[in-house]
Amino acid sequence: MEPQLMEPLPGQPPPAVPVAPSARAVFRETSAAGRTVEVPLAQLSVELGHFYPEDFHDGAGALAAHFRRIAPWAEHSSLGALVGAAGRPTRVSTCLLVDDYSEPDTLPPPGVVLPELIAAAGAHGLVIDYIARESACVENGRVPLARLVEKALIPDPPYGTNGSRPPVHETGWLCNGSRSVSTAEVPAMGGRTPWHPPAENAARRHSVFLDAELWTEEPGPEGRLWSCSFLAAVWQLLRLGLLRARGETVVNPVPVDLTDLPDGWADFPAIGRMTPRAAPFCAYRTFSALGTTYLPVEHAVRVILGQVGIDPAALASTVRRAAEEGLTVPAEPADRLTYLFLSR
Amino acid sequence: MPASTRPAPARARAGPAPAENLDVLVGEVRTTLLQNSHQVGADTVARLLDLDPGRRVLRATRPFTYAVSPDERVGVHCPLPTGSGTRADGVGTVLARASVTGGIILQASARARLVRAAGERRLPWSHYLTNPGTIEVGARCGAPDLTAGFLRDSARSSPAAGPAREYLDLGAVVNRLLNQVQRMPYIDRVTMLRARRTRLRFAVTWRSPDSGELAESPDIELVVHDETSRTVRLRLPASISDPAEAVVACEDLALHDWLLTTVANLMENSRIGVDPAAEVVARIRPAVDHLLHLWMPGARVAEDLGWMWTALERRPGFSRQWTSLRGQIQNQLLLAVLEKPAAAPTHGNLVFQDGVEGISHRA
Numbered sequence: 269m270e271p272q273l274m275e276p277l278p279g280q281p282p283p284a285v286p287v288a289p290s291a292r293a294v295f296r297e298t299s300a301a302g303r304t305v306e307v308p309l310a311q312l313s314v315e316l317g318h319f320y321p322e323d324f325h326d327g328a329g330a331l332a333a334h335f336r337r338i339a340p341w342a343e344h345s346s347l348g349a350l351v352g353a354a355g356r357p358t359r360v361s362t363c364l365l366v367d368d369y370s371e372p373d374t375l376p377p378p379g380v381v382l383p384e385l386i387a388a389a390g391a392h393g394l395v396i397d398y399i400a401r402e403s404a405c406v407e408n409g410r411v412p413l414a415r416l417v418e419k420a421l422i423p424d425p426p427y428g429t430n431g432s433r434p435p436v437h438e439t440g441w442l443c444n445g446s447r448s449v450s451t452a453e454v455p456a457m458g459g460r461t462p463w464h465p466p467a468e469n470a471a472r473r474h475s476v477f478l479d480a481e482l483w484t485e486e487p488g489p490e491g492r493l494w495s496c497s498f499l500a501a502v503w504q505l506l507r508l509g510l511l512r513a514r515g516e517t518v519v520n521p522v523p524v525d526l527t528d529l530p531d532g533w534a535d536f537p538a539i540g541r542m543t544p545r546a547a548p549f550c551a552y553r554t555f556s557a558l559g560t561t562y563l564p565v566e567h568a569v570r571v572i573l574g575q576v577g578i579d580p581a582a583l584a585s586t587v588r589r590a591a592e593e594g595l596t597v598p599a600e601p602a603d604r605l606t607y608l609f610l611s612r
Numbered sequence: 613m614p615a616s617t618r619p620a621p622a623r624a625r626a627g628p629a630p631a632e633n634l635d636v637l638v639g640e641v642r643t644t645l646l647q648n649s650h651q652v653g654a655d656t657v658a659r660l661l662d663l664d665p666g667r668r669v670l671r672a673t674r675p676f677t678y679a680v681s682p683d684e685r686v687g688v689h690c691p692l693p694t695g696s697g698t699r700a701d702g703v704g705t706v707l708a709r710a711s712v713t714g715g716i717i718l719q720a721s722a723r724a725r726l727v728r729a730a731g732e733r734r735l736p737w738s739h740y741l742t743n744p745g746t747i748e749v750g751a752r753c754g755a756p757d758l759t760a761g762f763l764r765d766s767a768r769s770s771p772a773a774g775p776a777r778e779y780l781d782l783g784a785v786v787n788r789l790l791n792q793v794q795r796m797p798y799i800d801r802v803t804m805l806r807a808r809r810t811r812l813r814f815a816v817t818w819r820s821p822d823s824g825e826l827a828e829s830p831d832i833e834l835v836v837h838d839e840t841s842r843t844v845r846l847r848l849p850a851s852i853s854d855p856a857e858a859v860v861a862c863e864d865l866a867l868h869d870w871l872l873t874t875v876a877n878l879m880e881n882s883r884i885g886v887d888p889a890a891e892v893v894a895r896i897r898p899a900v901d902h903l904l905h906l907w908m909p910g911a912r913v914a915e916d917l918g919w920m921w922t923a924l925e926r927r928p929g930f931s932r933q934w935t936s937l938r939g940q941i942q943n944q945l946l947l948a949v950l951e952k953p954a955a956a957p958t959h960g961n962l963v964f965q966d967g968v969e970g971i972s973h974r975a
Contacts, residue, residue: 444737512667
């Protein structure tokens with residue numbers, strides 16, 4: 269824009285100070301008002317599993333065994349109790365996540381994986397409403413979700429954090445307290461620095477300190493490789509319907525035609541809708557049935573979720589809409605997660 | 613340390629009752645010139661303020677172009693300054709944002725609402741994130757004590773005083789944000805005129821509806837500490853409850869105070885009456901080009917805070933000073949026109965004799 273040319277100083281006095289007007293004017297500029305879209309919400313999002321490439325190498329039997337064990341827990345009667353809507357019809361959607369991110373070359377194509385999954389689940393009365401690919405938690409085709417969530421992190425401040433310095437980020441790590449003094453930091457000269465134990469913030473007398481790796485920088489074209497924990501945190505936020513990019517939704521499930529599946533996972537939608545009349549993908553609460561191996565990952569997820577600054581309008585809207593249905597939803601995202609951890 | 617935080621009976625009587633409600637909005641605004649050789653367009657401004665990929669920059673065009681970044685959230689857990697020296701720790705988040713007015717004035721502000729913590733224990737961090745912009749105060753000190761500490765700390769925290777304690781430092785948050793914007797690649801970092809970074813600290817409290825005849829009477833206390841530092845103390849009736857409006861009003865006040873400070877400084881240093889008017893005009897030209905039309909006190913301020921400007925216009929009379937500065941500029945422009953044809957060579961000589969060559973070739 270060119271510098272605005274001014275009139276050569278008109279002689280009139282400066283604008284008067286505001287005076288209470290007798291007539292009320294309503295003036296609005298759309299671009300001047302913040303906007304956060306609402307997303308469709310189910311009452312509960314049930315994750316039927318999180319599948320790695322190797323899960324598809326053990327044959328249909330292994331998948332069937334998994335679904336057989338979780339089937340009793342995924343019955344609507346027990347799920348209703350989880351959302352506090354026992355005895356009433358509930359909007360429940362089911363989903364699962366296929367890992368096409370960590371070892372993309374070893375994952376069989378959608379044409380092999382999807383029919384197997386649907387058949388194995390169907391054999392135990394389970395319907396899969398949505399199938400998502402893990403790489404969509406990095407970038408869903410439109411929005412770099414992982415970067416967006418990383419940017420929204422507000423690290424838990426240890427005592428003494430007064431705003432004078434930018435938050436101390438160990439590059440790519442996020443913890444739930446203060447780290448111990450690392451031996452690598454002990455200066456070569458001079459006295460020994462006494463060891464300090466790590467401490468969990470707001471610990472109940474004793475700490476359970478956790479330091480989660482969010483990403484590593486890989487050589488080559490890959491660049492940043494996001495950790496399973498961080499992507500699982502993005503996944504939970506997606507299911508909770510709490511992510512927005514510039515106020516717009518980032519969840520756009522695409523109907524999938526099972527007779528016409530793409531050859532590669534890159535061509536599969538970020539979130540594919542497998543059943544036409546499924547309840548919405550996002551929900552007030554999530555329930556995940558996972559192997560115990562995911563316990564540390566989900567601990568990290570909770571540590572991450574506890575430090576993500578959510579769009580306040582999105583957060584408030586879920587609480588309000590649940591209340592309108594007579595349901596209570598905790599204010600804190602991490603408190604909206606329920607798990608079933610299965611032994612081997 | 614339970615022993616030190618448990619108040620002695622005598623002090624408890626002197627201090628406010630433990631159950632007393634606490635609600636103080638504190639903040640700081642810093643105002644400066646965007647480091648660019650000319651006014652920047654709306655799209656560049658939007659890129660400068662695009663600090664968060666998750667949220668959008670808000671833009672307005674009336675009554676002047678204005679854009680504001682999404683709020684940055686900063687976690688803090690630290691001591692808060694108090695007037696009495698009583699120890700008070702706070703945990704929570706500060707909200708900070710940057711804005712550009714008229715494509716030329718850059719402001720950043722940080723604010724937090726101080727409220728009483730429900731209990732002694734620090735809660736999990738996720739609790740504090742559900743209510744961004746709120747700092748929960750553990751101690752039992754009251755609003756006057758915290759307000760006094762916050763505003764006095766401003767006056768005291770000159771470099772000479774040194775960093776006393778690691779108190780809440782909104783100024784650092786704001787400065788970081790200003791520097792972040794000034795370092796963006798979309799501007800050329802050429803300064804069009806000398807302008808100082810001014811800072812305005814504010815503290816806002818709300819009168820209790822029970823405070824008798826004072827309940828509905830708002831008041832404002834503006835103190836100019838030195839060339840760049842100001843404090844504002846606002847007492848609002850409970851009916852004006854939106855803290856966001858109070859922040860906008862303080863940003864608006866800071867902007868106009870900066871305009872006055874900057875243009876007055878410019879006039880002071882323009883050698884009026886010493887150098888030929890044409891040279892004076894060349895020096896004050898950036899103000900004419902970019903600043904004068906931005907004087908609209910109260911234009912963005914909510915109607916129920918309009919009294920603030922009315923009061924400040926009575927005393928000290930911001931617009932009176934502005935009108936006088938404009939008049940002075942106008943006179944210099946007229947003089948430049950009058951002097952131009954016949955008198956130019958004489959003045960050129962004068963300038964040469966003064967040895968101000970850098971200026972003589974500009975005239």
